[in-house]
Amino acid sequence: MNKFKKFFYSQKAAPYVFVLPFIISFLLFWIYPLCSTITMSFQDIKPTGTEWVGVKNFTKLLKDGIFHTAIKNSFQYMILTLVLLIPFPMLWAVLMDSRLVKAKGFWKACLYVPALTSVVISGTLFRLMFSEYPTGQMNVITTALGLGTFKWLKVKATGLGALLLVACWRWTGVNMLYFISGLKAIDTAMYEAADIDGATAWQKFRYVTIPLLKPTTVYVLTISVYAGLAMFMESYMLWAGPDSPNNIGLTIVGYLYKRGITKNQLGYGSAVGIVLLVIALAINIVQLIVNGTLGKEED
Amino acid sequence: MKKKVLATLMTAAMLATTLVGCGGTDAGSAPAADDGAAAEAPAADDGAADDGASEEAPADDAAAAEEEIPTATFGDPNGTHMEMWTFVEIHGQHYGNMVEKWNEQNPDRTIEITCTTYPYADMHTKLLTSLNAGTGAPDICDVEIGQFPNVIAGLDTWLVPQNDTAAPYLDTMVQARMDVYSGSDGNYYGIPYHVGATVMYYNVAAMAEALGISNDDVIAKIDAVVTWDDYAALGQEYVDAIATEGKHWTSVDTAGCDWQWIAMAEYGEDWTGGMGGTANVQLESIKKMCTMEQEWVNNGLAMVSPDGHVDLEAGFQNILDHNIVSFPKAMWYMSRFTNYMPEEKGNWYIAKCPVFEAGQKCSVGIGGTGTVVTQQAGDPALASEFLCWAKMSEEGEQLIWDNLGFDVCNTVLWNDDAFAHDDSNQYNQFFINYPYDVLYSIKDDIGTVYTTAISPTINEQMCNVTLNDILENGMDVEEALQAAQDVVDLEQ
Structure with missing residues (x-):
């Protein structure tokens, strides 16, 4: 008992005990799957046995047109979400932080609630809204506007639009909250100083808010790059499965799911996953270097 | 002391949230199969995409998945216990009914069966995982035809061949339906529920109204249809008569290959190349069907x-x-009519499908579920014997028709008056004519298209890309099929 107590009260051991849960879950749920995915991407995993195939899965990916479509779709989606989900939430956050808006709590809640909704439910609702049938909500609206009906989820442009709408509806509130917390960290003295210098509202935003929000922006950018590339559920729900007409809704993870789970080709699916990891990692490292976030500690 | 307890509790809570937190993020980004299946569209789209032909899962089964996993136990608690998995709840009830009958007839070998209904995608994933792991699989399991190539891959290391137990029933069964559930070693591994024979459904009431003639005259016109040209001519007559925007003769599919399957059966072709063959989608039958469909969309006959x-x-x-x-x-x-369109009762007529050239086969077996016995079964011999009896004996077939509404594989029953013309049967009541009369008339004209390991690739390409290109985007048929063949070739 005494020994146990001693161990527990020891200043050397305690930190390790406290980080242990994280370390264990990190090793178990992140590092182990990562390593086994790397191994599996060089294998052909069949029901009757596993076979080493070298880089065959990767060379096949090079020739796989559907995979290329998936990469293209994921990239388009990622870039457009960056365009929509960084400036606008930042703007809302500034508005929420200003004196211009009344009942802030209400608006914040309104914007945040979608993030708490299950994608399964919201995706299904969006699918019904975007139904090509004349009674679908979107078609009712466009018909009322005299535009006629559209086959929303069969055409690339409108399909991507629907996906972006789901993404914006869902994530605007979350990103806004990040920016609000970033804004709270900015010293009000900065704004007072700017006021004394006679800065306009725009100048304050441009030369005080934006630069001081940079750490938040970089964080949001980093997670948005990954989230954009790894998007799966939204498209899965919108098209009720990983299949969509002309593969307009196919994403990298959607393709991984299709190969790994529905077609039971875990080896090939793993190779898709590795490619996704490499792409996301490369983009983010470049992005972090450009933004000067990496190596900051040494400064 | 109190403080200590509090501290311990808090630590425990922190630990728990850390772990849960990790799990949570995982689930958020990873493909969550459960969620997916739960929200699946009513008519089990998954299957549709996989075998390109949809399957017979009643549309409401997916909804049940959100709440709970329905489990039901039937039979004699002292008998041999068996686990059974399915993805359609009423399939499980069928075994429940059959096990009661079995126990009456075999008091010395009674059975107790527990049927569990999982969502479509979940059940197949669970089955494959447990077969792979060598433990945890049920005794008996339903496998949808689109998933069958995955399950059959393990052959007799996973499944129990049914050749001996099926033998007593084989002479009356539709051979093609036994063949589609056989392995590359030639053994039968799955026992079918139905033929899934393709027929033409006609709305006689609507046609009579538009053409201004009696139902009987409409039926006479329908019966006179032999070729696709006749069919299109009758359609033109209808479309001209109704002359209303948005009213068409038929609809062609971009997310299903039923039309293509019919065409292949008519020409005796198969794009999978059969068991062990080479897949080829650039078949004469496919070209003809796609060209015809495209023409109909262009001239307004079809939507x-x-x-x-x-x-x-x-x-x-x-x-x-x-x-x-x-x-x-x-x-x-x-069953879709009786479940989702009950107000259409008495309006619809079933007839055989038109053909390209007179004398061709006019139907094809589409969709289906084969039931397998796994090697992990407690008593494989008893499970096999029960399964074959429950699905292929006359008693079993009677219940399959009455409760599940399938066109049973036992051909003897097709012209058995008591069976086929039973007016208490809901399907006999619903349609203008007796469904089994149509089935009996096409008895020798039902073709087979195999579902093999390459099938998911072909169907996926056709349903996602090719048919959309041809029917929605007006792409040249030859060009679209060439693109499809390139994708298929990458996989073989």
Whole structure:
């Protein structure tokens, strides 16, 4: 008992005990799957046995047109979400932080609630809204506007639009909250100083808010790059499965799911996953270097 | 002391949240199969995409998945216990009914069976995982035809061959349906529920109204249809008579390959190349069918099925709105009428499908579920014997028809008056004619298209890309099929 107590009260051991849960879950749920995915991407995993195939899965990916479509779709989606989900939430956050808006709590809640909704439910609702049938909500609206009906989820442009709408509806509130917390960290003295210098509202935003929000922006950018590339559920729900007409809704993870789970080709699916990891990692490292976030500690 | 307890509790809570937190993030980004399946569209789209032909899962089964996993135990608690998995709850009830009958007839070898219904995708994933792991699989399991190539891959290391137990029934069964569930070693591994024979459904009431003639005259016109040209001519007559925007003769599918399957059966072709063959989608039959469909869309005879095929909410609505008045579909589609379109009772007539050239086969077995016995079964011999009896004996077939509404594989029953003309049967009541009369008339004209390891690739390409290109985007048929062949070639 005494020994146990001693161990527990020891200043050397305690930190390790406290980080242990994280370390264990990190090793178990992140590092182990990562390593086994790397191994599996060089294998052909069949029901009757596993076979080493070298880089065959990767060379096949090079020739796989559907995979290329998936990469293209994921990239388009990622870039457009960056365009929509960084400036606008930042703007809302500034508005929420200003004196211009009344009942802030209400608006914040309104914007945040979608993030708490299950994608399964919201995706299904969006699918019904975007139904090509004349009674679908979107078609009712466009018909009322005299535009006629559209086959929303069969055409690339409108399909991507629907996906972006789901993404914006869902994530605007979350990103806004990040920016609000970033804004709270900015010293009000900065704004007072700017006021004394006679800065306009725009100048304050441009030369005080934006630069001081940079750490938040970089964080949001980093997670948005990954989230954009790894998007799966939204498209899965919108098209009720990983299949969509002309593969307009196919994403990298959607393709991984299709190969790994529905077609039971875990080896090939793993190779898709590795490619996704490499792409996301490369983009983010470049992005972090450009933004000067990496190596900051040494400064 | 209190402080200590509090501290311990808090630590425990922190630990728990850390772990849960990790799990949570995982689930958020990873493909969550459960969620996916739970929200699956009513008509089990998964299957549709996989075998390109949809399957017979009643549309409401997916909804149940959200709440709970229905489990039911039937039979004698002192008998041999068996686990059974399915993805359609009423399939489980069928075994429940059959096990009661079995126990009456075999008091010395009674059975207790527990049937569990999982969502479609979940059940197949669980089955494959447990077969792979060598433990945890049920004794008996339903396998949808599109998933069958995955399950059959393990052959007799996973499944129990049914050749001996099926033997007593084979002479009356539709051979083609036994063949589709056989392995590369030639053994039978799955026992079918139905033929899934494709027939043509016609809305006689709507046609009579538009053409201004009696129902009987309409039926006479339908019966006179032999070739696709006749069919198109009758359609033109209807479209001209009704002359209303949005009203079409039929709808062609972009997310289902039923039309292509019919064409292949008519020419005796198979794009999978059969068991062990080479897949080829550039077949004469496919070209002809696609060209014909494209023509119909262009001249207004046909519309493209809303959401891709008729076995979806939008498809049912389209039929209810009389936007289309005829379409080909497997006989198991009858249950969609009784379940989702009850107001159409008495309006519809079933007839055989038209052909390209007189004398060709005019139907094909589409969709299906084979039931397998796994090697992990407690008593494989008893499980096999029970399974074959429950699905292939006359008692079993009677219940399959009455409760599940399938066109049973036992051909002897097709012209058995008591069976086929039973007026208390809901399907006999629903349609103008007796479904089994049509089935009996095409007895020798039902072709086979195999579902092999390459099938998911072909169907996926056709349903996602090729048919959309041809029917929605007006692409040249040859060009679209060449692109499809390139994708298929990458996989073989």
